[in-house]
Amino acid sequence: MISLQAIVDAVSLGGLYALAALGVALIFGVMRLINFAHGGLIMLSAYGLWLWSAYPVPLTILLTVGVAVVAALAMERVAFRPVRNADMSTLLVASFFVSSLLQNGWIGVYGSLGKSVSVFPGLLDRFDVAGLSIYRLDLVTLGTTAVLLATCSLVLTRTLIGLQIRAASENFVAARLLGVRADRVIPAAFAMSGVLAAPVAILLVARTGYVYPGIGLTPVLIAFLATVIGGMGNLLGAVAAGFVLGSLTTALQSFLPEAAAAYRDAFVFGGVLLVLVWRPGGLLPTKFEAERV
Amino acid sequence: MATWAWAGGGAAGRALALPAALILGVAAVATAVTAFGGPGLSEELTTALVFLVIVVGLYTFVGTSGIVSFGHMAFMGVGGYSFALMTVPPHLKGLLLPELPAALRLLSVQPVVAAVVAGLVAAGFAAVVGWPLMRLSPLAAAIALFAVLNIVFVVATQAYGITRGQEGMTGVPASTSEWTALGWAAVAIAAAYAFQTSRVGLRLRCAREDELAAQAIGIGVVLERFVALLVSAFIIGVGGALFAGLLQVVSPGAFYIDMTFTTIAMLVVGGMRSLSGAVLGTALVFAVQEVLRSLENGFDVGPLSVTSLPGLDLLGVAALGLLVLMARPSGVTGGRELL
Numbered sequence: 001m002i003s004l005q006a007i008v009d010a011v012s013l014g015g016l017y018a019l020a021a022l023g024v025a026l027i028f029g030v031m032r033l034i035n036f037a038h039g040g041l042i043m044l045s046a047y048g049l050w051l052w053s054a055y056p057v058p059l060t061i062l063l064t065v066g067v068a069v070v071a072a073l074a075m076e077r078v079a080f081r082p083v084r085n086a087d088m089s090t091l092l093v094a095s096f097f098v099s100s101l102l103q104n105g106w107i108g109v110y111g112s113l114g115k116s117v118s119v120f121p122g123l124l125d126r127f128d129v130a131g132l133s134i135y136r137l138d139l140v141t142l143g144t145t146a147v148l149l150a151t152c153s154l155v156l157t158r159t160l161i162g163l164q165i166r167a168a169s170e171n172f173v174a175a176r177l178l179g180v181r182a183d184r185v186i187p188a189a190f191a192m193s194g195v196l197a198a199p200v201a202i203l204l205v206a207r208t209g210y211v212y213p214g215i216g217l218t219p220v221l222i223a224f225l226a227t228v229i230g231g232m233g234n235l236l237g238a239v240a241a242g243f244v245l246g247s248l249t250t251a252l253q254s255f256l257p258e259a260a261a262a263y264r265d266a267f268v269f270g271g272v273l274l275v276l277v278w279r280p281g282g283l284l285p286t287k288f289e290a291e292r293v
Numbered sequence: 294m295a296t297w298a299w300a301g302g303g304a305a306g307r308a309l310a311l312p313a314a315l316i317l318g319v320a321a322v323a324t325a326v327t328a329f330g331g332p333g334l335s336e337e338l339t340t341a342l343v344f345l346v347i348v349v350g351l352y353t354f355v356g357t358s359g360i361v362s363f364g365h366m367a368f369m370g371v372g373g374y375s376f377a378l379m380t381v382p383p384h385l386k387g388l389l390l391p392e393l394p395a396a397l398r399l400l401s402v403q404p405v406v407a408a409v410v411a412g413l414v415a416a417g418f419a420a421v422v423g424w425p426l427m428r429l430s431p432l433a434a435a436i437a438l439f440a441v442l443n444i445v446f447v448v449a450t451q452a453y454g455i456t457r458g459q460e461g462m463t464g465v466p467a468s469t470s471e472w473t474a475l476g477w478a479a480v481a482i483a484a485a486y487a488f489q490t491s492r493v494g495l496r497l498r499c500a501r502e503d504e505l506a507a508q509a510i511g512i513g514v515v516l517e518r519f520v521a522l523l524v525s526a527f528i529i530g531v532g533g534a535l536f537a538g539l540l541q542v543v544s545p546g547a548f549y550i551d552m553t554f555t556t557i558a559m560l561v562v563g564g565m566r567s568l569s570g571a572v573l574g575t576a577l578v579f580a581v582q583e584v585l586r587s588l589e590n591g592f593d594v595g596p597l598s599v600t601s602l603p604g605l606d607l608l609g610v611a612a613l614g615l616l617v618l619m620a621r622p623s624g625v626t627g628g629r630e631l632l
Contacts, residue, residue, distance in 0.1 A: 034432065034436065079615055082619040083618055083619060083622065086618070086622055088431070088432050089359065089360070089361040089431065089432070089435070090618060090622055092361060092363075092432070092435065093361055093557060093561055093614070093618065094615060094618050096363070096554060096557065097554075097558070097611045097612075097614040097615045097618070098611075098615065100554050100607055100608075100610075100611040101608060101611040101612060101615070103604075104604035104605075104607040104608040104611065105604075105608055107603050107604035108602045108603060108604045108605060108608060111603060112603060112604065214550075217550070221439070221440070221443060224436045224439070225436065225440060228433050228436050228437070232430075232432070232433065262447075262451040263447055263448065263451055265443070265447050266443070266444045266447040266448055266451075269440040269441075269443050269444045269447075270444060272437075272440055273422075273425070273426070273437055273440055273441070276425070276426070276429060276433065276437055277425040277426075277428075280428050280429050280430070280433070281430075282433075
């Protein structure tokens with residue numbers, strides 16, 4: 001039953017990556033910003049977990065989500081609104097600076113050493129179902145991902161602000177002409193990305209029990225790659241690509257020979273590059289890529 | 294047009310005026326620092342000049358193509374490790390890296406030659422990974438190059454038998470003096486200028502402004518980007534070698550996120566679309582960083598005493614970079630050359 005076990009692992013990790021990718025893709029949709037600072041949000045949430053781990057669990061989770069949302073809104077207001085109309089490269093660089101600001105600000109206050117956190121110790125227990133030994137954490141990850149993705153898709157399809165976010169992603173100028181307010185959809189997208197960043201942090205920390213300033217780096221890199229191969233601006237594509245990358249990572253983990261296992265992430269990145277060589281616009285290209293001579 | 298034919302040089306004189314002015318300016322500052330700064334500043338000066346080589350190399354690609362690459366420090370890493378493998382004395386290599394193939398172990402190259410070869414290795418690496426990536430849209434290319442950097446980082450951390458992983462490759466002979474670094478900075482500036490005014494460079498800068506219009510007049514973009522990538526990878530590879538010769542050690546952390554961040558900040562603050570911007574930005578950001586680093590170990594503000602603030606230099610650079618992006622998005626030079 002190794003294969004079934006591998007599937008559970010793949011979906012669990014894929015869910016984590018999908019959440020990160022959706023957070024990045026939402027922002028890319030509304031303002032063409034590849035938000036490097038999404039990793040900063042994950043880091044802040046993770047440290048929130050460390051700071052507030054003594055509180056009751058629901059309160060800790062609430063505070064962790066809160067800190068990510070507030071930070072996301074603040075970075076939009078302070079850093080990204082003034083450069084909103086700049087070209088995409090400038091936006092990317094700005095988010096890189098914001099990310100460094102958050103990370104080094106944290107290092108300045110609390111130092112660069114990692115902290116160990118045991119928030120939900122019970123989550124690392126295993127239990128047996130039909131001959132399969134499953135971590136409780138994997139189930140929680142699956143559940144959280146399913147609930148969050150379902151909620152996001154409901155918000156995006158059934159609410160006014162969701163409709164506006166999708167309209168803005170499709171064509172920002174036309175959406176504004178039809179009465180979509182930029183100062184509402186962009187902060188709304190940032191708030192959603194904050195809500196999505198916190199669970200990534202919580203699930204990551206529950207997995208590793210360890211918080212360090214660069215904790216958001218790998219998830220954000222995977223999220224970037226997922227948005228690119230998912231077809232830039234394609235929310236569903238980003239989520240799907242997140243699952244693909246998670247599955248690829250798990251597959252490599254179990255099939256790579258011992259000596260090559262340490263290079264797992266390099267193989268994942270290399271695989272992404274190969275996909276891009278094959279399909280420069282991503283697997284599900286959007287109109288964004290369609291400009292041709 | 295006698296007005297710009299200064300010093301009787303005509304068009305040729307004008308063409309050489311900018312690189313000559315930049316090189317002379319850098320040389321003048323370097324000489325002044327050496328003459329008046331005392332021995333303590335010599336290492337800082339050398340570091341600044343090595344940064345200058347790297348940032349000018351980065352500019353050669355980013356400035357001319359408009360693709361803000363987040364992965365170019367991969368070439369610095371490749372250059373640095375190549376340099377170390379060529380210059381660490383064979384007996385030391387035998388001790389540090391017992392699994393190294395004999396041919397590599399016995400290799401011992403003069404640092405000057407090794408730096409050039411390191412640049413060529415970096416350019417070769419760029420040729421292999423870069424060609425397919427140049428077809429991507431600028432933003433996708435930036436992300437893909439970042440993935441390349443991460444691949445190099447993972448390999449550098451894990452391939453213990455060649456790189457000594459996180460411990461870093463020690464025993465690199467001290468070979469980067471301020472004058473070596475100054476010489477290479479001059480070469481880098483001259484090369485970057487020659488490239489940006491060359492036929493390929495002009496075509497690429499044209500495509501940077503409007504890719505569609507450029508394609509419409511027959512500029513394929515991919516080949517031009519590729520040439521820029523090779524030139525910049527060579528310069529940055531040499532920069533990596535110089536850095537290795539300065540610190541006498543190569544480790545994965547030295548060419549990863551912080552280095553990427555610092556060099557991009559230098560380019561952005563100066564103005565990433567002009568060579569003058571690359572040079573000025575390096576000087577400006579480096580100076581700010583040095584001041585902040587000296588405050589890092591604690592300082593007094595009136596009655597307040599701040600004990601220690603690690604990361605203050607990067608924090609300050611990030612804030613400076615953001616302010617420049619907001620107030621003057623095209624950098625202090627406004628994207629123009631000084632002359």
